[in-house]
Amino acid sequence: MSIEGVQPTPQDNGNSANLVLSAPTGNGTVTNPTPQAATTNEQNGNAGNGNAVEELLDVGKLKSAVWLHYTKVRINGIVKAKCNYCKKQLGGESNNGTTHLKNHTKICVQKKIRDGSQKILGPHYLAKGNQELVATAFNSDFSKRELAIAITMHEYPLSMVDHLYFKGFVCSLQPLFTVPSRNIIKKEVFKIYDIEKAKIQSLFDINRGRIAITTNLWTATNQKKGYMAVTAHYIDNSWVLRSHMLR
Numbered sequence: 001m002s003i004e005g006v007q008p009t010p011q012d013n014g015n016s017a018n019l020v021l022s023a024p025t026g027n028g029t030v031t032n033p034t035p036q037a038a039t040t041n042e043q044n045g046n047a048g049n050g051n052a053v054e055e056l057l058d059v060g061k062l063k064s065a066v067w068l069h070y071t072k073v074r075i076n077g078i079v080k081a082k083c084n085y086c087k088k089q090l091g092g093e094s095n096n097g098t099t100h101l102k103n104h105t106k107i108c109v110q111k112k113i114r115d116g117s118q119k120i121l122g123p124h125y126l127a128k129g130n131q132e133l134v135a136t137a138f139n140s141d142f143s144k145r146e147l148a149i150a151i152t153m154h155e156y157p158l159s160m161v162d163h164l165y166f167k168g169f170v171c172s173l174q175p176l177f178t179v180p181s182r183n184i185i186k187k188e189v190f191k192i193y194d195i196e197k198a199k200i201q202s203l204f205d206i207n208r209g210r211i212a213i214t215t216n217l218w219t220a221t222n223q224k225k226g227y228m229a230v231t232a233h234y235i236d237n238s239w240v241l242r243s244h245m246l247r
Helices: 035-049 065-069 099-107 109-115 140-154 158-162 164-173 182-206
Strands: 007-010 019-024 054-056 070-075 078-083 089-091 120-125 131-136 211-219 226-235 241-245
Touching: 065 070, 065 099, 070 089, 078 099, 089 099, 140 158, 140 182, 158 164, 158 182, 182 226, 182 241
Parallel strands: none
Antiparallel strands: 007 019, 054 070, 070 078, 078 089, 120 131, 211 226, 226 241
């Protein structure tokens, strides 16, 4: 069906029966309907099928850094800021400002989960094998130190950090953690040694009693090398026998 003097233009919104008519002006040119009219037609077309039309908008000219966490879209003619993490839609018009966007970014649970700042309740293993429930958040430096402690206490080889399936196992637990190289984990082990050395020195400084030094010779089974361990024994101020390996 055609109407003289009027050009029908299909509106692709899932309903082929909806037409947007462009009427000619007095000089013979064809004009499109006003944005308000187009929005009304779009809303009327979606009222019957319940589908929302979403159009991506360019955010290249927006200066606020908060837009790194949002996507600017137009839904049924209304500009919205859609969170890139939880997909929640907030006001995206220029007169809405960005304060509400910054506030949502601070409390967005999905963002906290993705960047590792969300605390979760899980077991924490103590030195004697016991465990307790604590609220913890992912920290790369803390995980790297725990790996160095495990290598030290269980005498794992430093080369384990280069094993492909070990890396795959760690990635399955926490994709945000990057397994350190052999040299980096070696430096981390020496850091732990310096920390423990300082702790023992501070214990000796406050101890009122004497310290007995003993030596012990032993051979490493994997390297067939002989070692001599120097151990300090003392009774602390609470009358408890303590022993620490010095070298």
